[in-house]
Amino acid sequence: MDSIPVKSPKVYEIIFNQIKESFISGELKPGDKLPPERELSNRFKVSRTSIREALRVLEINGVIEVRPGDGTFIRQSEVQSLIEQLTNSIIKAEDNMVYEMLEVRRVIETECAFLAAQRANSLDLQNILKALEEMGRSEHDEELGLRADLLFHNSIAQATNNSIFAGLVHTLSDQMKNTIRATRRHRFKESGHFQETLQEHKEIYYSIALKDAEKAKRLMNAHIIRIREQMAAATLECIGDDAKIASYQNEKDHHRNAEGDK
Amino acid sequence: MDSIPVKSPKVYEIIFNQIKESFISGELKPGDKLPPERELSNRFKVSRTSIREALRVLEINGVIEVRPGDGTFIRQSEVQSLIEQLTNSIIKAEDNMVYEMLEVRRVIETECAFLAAQRANSLDLQNILKALEEMGRSEHDEELGLRADLLFHNSIAQATNNSIFAGLVHTLSDQMKNTIRATRRHRFKESGHFQETLQEHKEIYYSIALKDAEKAKRLMNAHIIRIREQMAAATLECIGDDAKIASYQNEKDHHRNAEGDK
């Protein structure tokens, strides 16, 4: 049987976090001199090697400055930015990719909706409708709902009669499967949101079926923007750390601009 | 007297660079297994300690992944593998899909221009300008002109600071290289068209530099539509067969709609 894939934290990670804590708690301020490596080694009861590896992480991220023969010092700079460095260092920046993917999805799928409204034949419409029906039956089946959701978007892409769009949407949505699942789960915890989302999809379908390309485009755009907001909300709920929230806010600022689709 | 503050590079920094070099030179590819620490230690004639500190830097930068008891591996970034998958979606579309590809390009690059106008930093702008300058020097060098053209579009995609867009544009433009070459050749046969095209690119650059996102978007959209028209014209000239002309007309009808980007 597969055991739990809990990877034992390395010593340097532990030390890194310890030092991080003393910084966030205000015990260490910019300009302060850290204890010598040998003393840290004694204090934490680990080898100097491990201490040094932890310091290396801090150094690379610009949190500390090492002066040979003198000592190790907390860098003089904004406390806020240092906290950001600390939070971003171990937590890899891969989170960012989800936002990038959504940005790409928004552009592509918005156009897909536009083209689908112009080009969809009856079979295409039938496929979209089928996905919609399945979605309607999925209120109490998470996996079915996810499948139907993906199918809905893929059917629209298929309806553009542009196989490249279809391929791109398929790859992107498949790649985001886990994110979408998490977001849906979070959103559907509140009753009513399921019907609300279903209605959103229905309206996209109607505008495509009625060949109102502009409307389909607008609705799809709004739909994906909403997904991003839900995703952000879901992310927020999972973290209580102020620093992380601050860092997320920056993320949001950075990505907010793309919404203008006048 | 104060001597020059040249801080002697630390060993781990040197090793870090060495490994980075062999990665950039293609000697090390994603997924490759690095030699064991002890062997690296021998090969570079430094202690294992220093090797480990260098590996630590690579690790927190997300370049490598260490698996205890197994080895150290070049990490395949999620973004990279996603782009590879997306590339597959595009490559699968064979030669005769130039119109479909152009349709995708129009959507993506239009958005790239929009985002680039909002996010480009001075280095990004510098890169775009460099491509533009090269383009200006390429009136009598077909291949140089083609390279500069591709570079121009890729630089803009890079300026979005969205690596997925960058990857997509790179793949798309690379895939269409031959088509673009043929189109340029056809168009530049008539004198004046070279300067005209150059001017077109310049205006896109200006609007990005001036952060006029809406204008950049509009110009890029028009630019790619024009490329399609030129492509169609070039195709027409190469065929005398009425049937093919008729079939092209159908193509055109089929694809004309997407132009509305109001």
Next chain:
DNA sequence: TAACAATATTGGTCTAACCAATTTAAATGA
């Protein structure tokens, strides 16, 4: 007091072990 020299402190590097996780190869049994 100012300049210099000796000393102590501190980070940088090295060697040589041993531990723990993992893979690989050999041995074993059905």
Next chain:
DNA sequence: TCATTTAAATTGGTTAGACCAATATTGTTA
């Protein structure tokens, strides 16, 4: 013969102790 189990080899993780080089501190001297 094939699958399973076991033992050995490989590899990263960690420790201890030593020495070097750069810097700071202290003490001495002119």
